[in-house]
Amino acid sequence: MKKLLFMGLLSLASFNVYAQDDTTEYEMRNGEKPGYIIDKGGKKIEGIVRLAGNEMSPWTNQKKVKFIALTDIDASKKRQKFKTYDVDDLKGYMAVDNDSQRVFENIKYTNVKEAYNTQNGGLSGNLKAFNNLTKSNQFAELVAGGKIKVYKVYGFPTTFSAGGQVAVAEAENKRMRENPSYVYSKKGGKPEELTAVKAKMIIADCPVVRTKALKGEYVSLKNDTKQRSGLGKFIRNEVGNAMADNKAIVDEVIVDYNENCK
Secondary structure (H helix, E strand, O other): OHHHHHHHHHHHHHHHHHOOOOEEEEEOOOOOOOEEEEEOOOOEEEEEEEEOOOOOOHHHHHOEEEEEEHHHOOOOOOEEEEEEEEOOOEEEEEEEEOOEEEEEEEEEOOOHHHHHOOOOOHHHHHHHHHHHHOOOEEEEEEEEOOOEEEEEEOOOOOOOOOOOHHHHHHHHHHHHHHOOEEEEEEOOOOOEEOOHHHHHHHOOOOHHHHHHHHOOOOHHHOOOHHHOOOOOOOOOOOOOOOOOOHHHHHHHHHHHHHHHOO
16 A cells, blocks of 8 residues: 555656646747657658757756747747647657757657666655656657667656755756766667667677777777877766766767768
């Protein structure tokens, strides 16, 4: 009975935090550039796309997006209504953010690592685990396209903290904002977390890139931090896996693979 009551509390807490309004008032901006959504049938619909998250809450972009179709815009009105779509509604979307196109695709990926990587205890920690384990589909931002696709994925924070847990939760949210996971899918396969070990395996079928890796030409695949200057900080994998700066692996190795082995 206690277990059922606890699970009900988790569901209620998540519902209360993530419930969303279908329509929100939207003020048109001069020079705003259109993006698009891809509906479940694969149809591309152009319109104004507004990211639901920001720098402080990048994980929100993985749950929902705000959109108004060009055909629904009334040029005579300054304020309009747009709809909020979630992962059950779309295959993906593209938003223009600071003149850059940001593409998000609906992928099936459960962030088990972040679910159990928590400094919070009690209800706060359990809610974080629940939030990550129950979101098997999410809009993941595409950072490398080609034969190997790579997505940037943020963990979902706890939806509750109180007392001494507040500072801990804030510190954990900061860590998650600054250290997203990188998830790859090769030739449409199941998305998996990218690591240095996995990178060496998935590039093995490309002679040019494999040879470079064997010769040690990819600095991002080396474990010696002294050899990795200029490629960013040497970071620790959150669950103790091989040490790797996965963003550098994407920029250096995966991009090279996609350019040489189409």
